[in-house]
Amino acid sequence: MGGTGSAGGHGTLSGRFFDAAIGLLERVRDEEGESVAAAGELLADTVADGGRLFAFGAGHSSLAAQDLVYRAGGLALMNLLTVPGVVGVDVMPATLGSALERVDGLASAVLDCSPLRAGDALVIISLSGRNALPVEMALTARSLGVKVIGVTSLAYTTATKPRHSSGTFLKDHCDVVLDSKISVGDAELTLDAVPAPFAPASTVVTSALLQAVMATTAAALTARGIDPPLLRSGNVDGGLEWNDRVFEEYGDRIFYRR
Template identity: 30%
Template sequence: MRNYVQEYYQHVNKITAQVLDTQYDQILKAAKAFSESIKNGNTIYVFGASHAGIIAEELFYRTGGLAVINPILNPTLMLNTRPVTLTSQMERMNGFGKEIFNSTAAKSGDTILIHSVSGRNPVSVDMALAAKKKGLTTIGLTNITYSSQVSSRHESGKNLYEVVDIVIDNCGDFEDSSMLLEGMDQKIGPTSTIIGSFIVNSIVIETVNNLLKAGVTPPVFHSANVDGGDEFNKKVLEKNKNNIHYM
């Protein structure tokens, strides 16, 4: 009898090892972009639509997180939208990503990380193009196996990995789901959230390492649920208020 949970665990470990083996240099490049922005008094943005937006939430306002990471959480693209199918329609609308980006306080010298597993939808491509035009360093977290097998829905004909400065492959399966159970035609067990969280937190770790080496105090949050946490975080927010746009 197959142990599907064990198989899924082994598959996730295999992908994690592949990420370390093939994407480590890209993670370091992303961390350099993050740390250079922070050292130069700039800030960081992160965006993803629908489930890709979970990674934006993962990096935002949390213990051990960088205070200057600003999520772009457009309400029509998040999972609390009703009907939730609206998110699929909105992420396919050409020009929408540009308008979302232009509504932010982003400026030249900032860095933006855009997460899109398929990388094919216009909202992410438009955002990357608008960010590059404004002088931001653009990082795309995507699935190259998946994205290279689907056509772009963007008017340029390009997918996310073709328009960003730094590409990080999450090394996942085509369509993201990874487990085909006996008696089913459709795979289950997506891996992009698990692997994506590992990747972006690795970027944060290396960013903090870079800042420490440069003699810069990293703007990192404590937990609000430990004694003294609120007071500590209040000081972090105040010190970095010019680069925090979610308060």
């Protein structure tokens, strides 16, 4: 598609990106409702049964995972499962993080040293769902008795080949799968003068999808007569005191303060 880069309006590149992102959000709202509900119930079950909550994502997928942790308006019990050199793009060189995602055995070593145990829940975010790390993470976690929610784009399962030795994708080892609907390559725009597609929307969509799950979890806990352990902003009056009470009550299930 051709176009210009001037600002404002639906016909501009900026407008086209917003339209694309909104369209994806509408799709996940309309098509993933049952999966969002199932994921919310799974997390609510975990909290009610005394389990702990964890989230993992590699590279840019880690952004959506981090968005769930120690977040105003979010569940205080969500912890980040970290893999050295993989979470974010702060490792140097940044390409090392991508290489580590393809290493067999890394996920098992990480889980062996992690606090995860049977009865916990783990959210694994991987756009392609094809690399060894997220696949092995899900497979191993479930073998330990951990419930797994996978957030991925199912488009990759028909357009790419898996890189894990099992020949499977992340989706094959999850209790609940959330499809972000992101197209292969994660780029929403093209321009005649630009040789490659550009403007990724996976972070926007994945974060929104997971916040919808968090909202569902809070509602599911309330319906069971359980006050959801939510955090408040420390920048509003009373917020810090509220959070201190939550931390005290649920301290044995919160790992980001240790």
